[in-house]
Amino acid sequence: MPPVETKQDIQYEAVIGLEVHAQLKTASKIFCGCSTKFGAASNSQTCPICLGMPGVLPVLNRRVLEMAVKTGLALHCKISPYSRFARKNYFYPDLPKGYQISQYELPLCEHGYLEVALPAGQAGESGRIKRIGIRRAHMEEDAGKNLHEGLEAASHVDLNRAGVPLLEIVSEPDIRSVDEAVAYLKALRAVLVYLDVCDGNMEEGSLRCEPNLSLRPVGQKEFGTRVELKNINSFRFVQKAMEYELRRQEKLLREGGRVVQETRLWNTEKEITVVMRGKEEAHDYRYFPEPDLVPLMIPADLINEIRKTLPELPDAKRERFAREYGIPVYDAEVLTTSRDLAHYFEACVAMYPQPKTISNWIMTELLRELNNRGQEIADCPIPPERFAGLLKLIEDGTISGKIAKAVFEEMYRTGRPAGEIVKEKGLVQISDAGAIETLVDDVLGAHPNERESYRQGKTQLLGFFVGQVMKRSQGKANPGKVNELLKKKLGEEKK
Ligand SMILES: [Zn+2]
Numbered sequence: 001m002p003p004v005e006t007k008q009d010i011q012y013e014a015v016i017g018l019e020v021h022a023q024l025k026t027a028s029k030i031f032c033g034c035s036t037k038f039g040a041a042s043n044s045q046t047c048p049i050c051l052g053m054p055g056v057l058p059v060l061n062r063r064v065l066e067m068a069v070k071t072g073l074a075l076h077c078k079i080s081p082y083s084r085f086a087r088k089n090y091f092y093p094d095l096p097k098g099y100q101i102s103q104y105e106l107p108l109c110e111h112g113y114l115e116v117a118l119p120a121g122q123a124g125e126s127g128r129i130k131r132i133g134i135r136r137a138h139m140e141e142d143a144g145k146n147l148h149e150g151l152e153a154a155s156h157v158d159l160n161r162a163g164v165p166l167l168e169i170v171s172e173p174d175i176r177s178v179d180e181a182v183a184y185l186k187a188l189r190a191v192l193v194y195l196d197v198c199d200g201n202m203e204e205g206s207l208r209c210e211p212n213l214s215l216r217p218v219g220q221k222e223f224g225t226r227v228e229l230k231n232i233n234s235f236r237f238v239q240k241a242m243e244y245e246l247r248r249q250e251k252l253l254r255e256g257g258r259v260v261q262e263t264r265l266w267n268t269e270k271e272i273t274v275v276m277r278g279k280e281e282a283h284d285y286r287y288f289p290e291p292d293l294v295p296l297m298i299p300a301d302l303i304n305e306i307r308k309t310l311p312e313l314p315d316a317k318r319e320r321f322a323r324e325y326g327i328p329v330y331d332a333e334v335l336t337t338s339r340d341l342a343h344y345f346e347a348c349v350a351m352y353p354q355p356k357t358i359s360n361w362i363m364t365e366l367l368r369e370l371n372n373r374g375q376e377i378a379d380c381p382i383p384p385e386r387f388a389g390l391l392k393l394i395e396d397g398t399i400s401g402k403i404a405k406a407v408f409e410e411m412y413r414t415g416r417p418a419g420e421i422v423k424e425k426g427l428v429q430i431s432d433a434g435a436i437e438t439l440v441d442d443v444l445g446a447h448p449n450e451r452e453s454y455r456q457g458k459t460q461l462l463g464f465f466v467g468q469v470m471k472r473s474q475g476k477a478n479p480g481k482v483n484e485l486l487k488k489k490l491g492e493e494k495k
Contacts, residue, residue: 012215012253014246015223016175020188022167022198023142023206024067030141030165031058031101038204042147042158050163052096057292064165065108067197068139069298069306071167072109074191074313075134079303083108085139085290093157094144102168103138104287108296110136114171115315116187117333118180129329132184133172140166161205167197173212173223178242185209185238190314190337202234209238214259215249224249225259229273232266241266245273317342325355334363340377347384352391361391365405369412381415382408390418398422399429403475431478433485436469439477440485443468454490462486 029036032049049056072079086104112134144159169188175181189207192198199206209232214224229245232238249259264273312320314336321332321342336342341362348358366387370377390408393399399407399422410421422428430436443465444451454461462483469482 011218012250013218014177015173015214015216016181017173017212018171018181019210020169021208022192024064024165024167024197025199026061026063026165028061029163030061030064031163036164040160045160051159064139066306068108068167069303070195071197072137073307074195074310075112075114077109077112077134077137079109081298084295085293086287087290088285088287090285094146100141101290102140107136107138114187116183117329118183132174135170135172137167137169140168142166178239181242182239194311194313194339211242213245225261228263230263230265237266240271241273327355327359331359344377344384348387351385352388365408382411386417393418397429397431399427400479403427429478430473430476431481436477436481436485439469439472455493
């Protein structure tokens with residue numbers, strides 16, 4: 001009799017799709033002239049159109065269309081020459097018209113893809129590229145915001161956000177792990193920021209992500225029952241929420257339970273997902289064509305004009321960096337996450353043509369300083385020529401790599417050039433043979449016991465002696481020369 005397979009033996013695989021809402025960076029709203037500026041006094045940026053007064057007519061903001069087409073092209077989508085707006089009906093206090101103008105049957109962009117670079121896997125992979133399908137991208141208006149704050153037992157509605165333009169970008173369920181989902185989200189954010197169509201700020205709500213997740217036994221073709229997650233407002237929370245949700249589903253399945261199709265919210269404090277609404281309460285939006293807006297006919301000329309304005313995109317730049325500078329794909333991915341960072345890298349390489357050295361310094365020292373301070377590369381007080389200046393000092397032996405890290409920190413803090421700091425603090429590397437010999441002799445004289453052990457064959461003590469000399473020189477001795485001289489002297493004693 002074959003062994004009975006239990007639920008414990010099954011290997012599960014995640015199936016993830018992401019729905020992203022990106023706020024387009026227009027000065028005015030999608031169907032009226034109100035400002036989209038963030039942070040204004042409640043309801044100060046409203047008019048009869050975005051307040052949903054009877055008898056008003058929406059007019060499409062041309063910039064919204066241009067930005068949406070530009071994004072669609074960057075995501076390799078087919079741009080529909082004919083598309084249409086639809087009314088999505090639901091009742092909620094922050095939705096003054098009782099419906100949201102969106103696109104349903106005929107979206108603007110369809111059938112695209114985004115390529116993402118994944119970090120090296122366990123199987124010794126050196127980083128790989130995965131293509132994730134984009135099902136559709138369409139324009140719609142945002143809703144307002146309910147405010148439940150203050151001591152009074154009342155809620156308020158702020159309609160400044162009502163009518164702000166959004167692009168909803170829906171991926172195919174091609175994503176197979178949380179890491180892939182995060183990589184996709186970062187790559188998508190990079191594209192939007194490169195195109196200058198969205199500021200990519202998740203905390204301010206200009207980029208929102210709603211993942212849908214399910215599990216299936218490895219090898220099974222059909223998808224499992226999926227759960228949608230809402231209310232997540234940072235990259236870190238998206239990752240945590242997805243990890244939690246997959247663990248929850250796996251436990252349920254292993255215990256012989258069943259995943260229920262529902263929408264769940266991420267609870268930031270408890271770090272769990274909780275039910276928002278079940279399938280029984282699922283909305284039937286009763287979409288129908290928006291009668292107040294004419295269907296969109298997009299001439300091929302306009303699409304071609306917009307295509308000409310596309311900058312070099314992150315995936316093309318990443319591919320070029322890896323090829324042209326001979327750096328690993330993963331380095332290229334990190335360096336091209338923002339246009340400014342990529343530009344900084346290239347400016348440094350132009351002045352100091354050793355791309356891998358520069359990449360290492362940017363990915364460790366520079367990004368650490370930026371992250372610690374919550375800054376962007378635009379805030380970096382070290383211009384590329386000074387960065388190159390520091391690396392040249394290491395190359396010509398003026399300072400050691402270790403001292404250079406301390407000098408770098410000082411440069412970041414003060415904005416001063418490396419040479420000036422090195423001179424002022426007397427950090428010039430000691431390479432003079434006589435000076436190094438004095439240091440080496442001092443150390444050997446101070447440690448007769450270790451010398452004896454070395455003579456007996458404990459040669460791993462070499463590291464100890466090097467460390468002592470470096471310490472005595474306050475890190476300034478040229479480590480290569482110290483090593484060489486110590487080996488020579490200790491070797492002679494051995495004979
Ligand atoms: Zn308005």
